[in-house]
Amino acid sequence: MDHAIHLINHTPIKWLDWKTPLEVVSGLVPDFTKYKVFGCATYVYLPEEVHPKKMGPRSELMTHIGYEPSTKGFKFMYVSNTIFITAMATFDENLFPCCPIAHTPCSRPLHSRPFSGPVEYAFKA
Secondary structure (H helix, E strand, C coil), rough: CCHHHHHCCCEHHHHHHHHHHHHHHHHHCCCHCCCCCCCCCEHHHHCCCCCCCCCCCCEEEEEEEEECCCCCEEEEECCCCEEEECCCHHHHHCCCCCHHHHCCCCCCCCCCCCCCCCCCCCCCC
């Protein structure tokens, strides 16, 4: 829900003369370059408290699940459904760890339907 509300508040609206609600309230124009694809793979930097071994991994593959309100951080989810919040991550917007269509590992399948090939979507501009 936080991710959807964040996007709605940063989307231009016709009856506001194509301004965003954030722009009307605060006067700030949102920076659209920071938006990332929901559900994409991220390699999240782990602080030393999380990886105590010197030779252990410094980052972990997680899934991007939204933005943290009132901070510059992002929300990520481990495979074990643990939420992790940080601003230091590398995004791979072409990989979706929990997407059964892409044949990537997922802790819970989204549906039990077998893979039937790539799905094509047609959008009108």
